[in-house]
Amino acid sequence: MNPIFHMISGAPDPVAPFSHAVECEGWVFVTGQMPFSGTALDSGYPEGIEAQTHAVMANLKTVLEGCGLDLANVLSARIFLTHFDEDYARMNEVYRSHFPPGRLPARTCVGVTGLAQGARVEIDFVARR
Structure with a gap:
């Protein structure tokens, strides 16, 4: 096992000590x-x-592209919302618009009490080459 730690040029600077992928x-x-x-x-x-959801998806696409991948490689997503009841439906509309019909990843979406620097949404992916 030889993991590759990706830091992607053009992706947002990390808010904590981690790799982009x-x-x-x-x-x-x-x-x-x-x-x-x-x-x-x-x-x-x-x-x-x-x-904010469009911005998160754009940043995720930048990281994927930096790894030589795109949304077609995404198998699973986790979404975190700080205003779950208020934002869930509208976030879903934007999220869905980034994937072709019939190609939606498996997904979990949870409400949380806070995200870094006051964001309303955070999304992570698991993809496969």
Whole structure:
């Protein structure tokens, strides 16, 4: 077992000590992404759950592309929402729009009491080469 620790140019700077993704034997574990509008930790988040979900998905796509993958390689997702009842339906609409019909990953979505730097949403992926 020889894991590869990916740090992706153009992806947001980590908010804690972690790699953007870790790969082992064709499995790629993509760290949860925040809705940063740029790469710096002070780039801020867009307003509202729809814009934050689009930003998270864009950051996830950047990490996947940096690993030579895309959304078609994603098998599983975990979504974390700080305002679950208020944001769940609207987040789902945006999330679904990023995947072709019939190609949705397995998924878990949970409500949490807080996310880094006050984000409303965080999403991570498990992908396979």
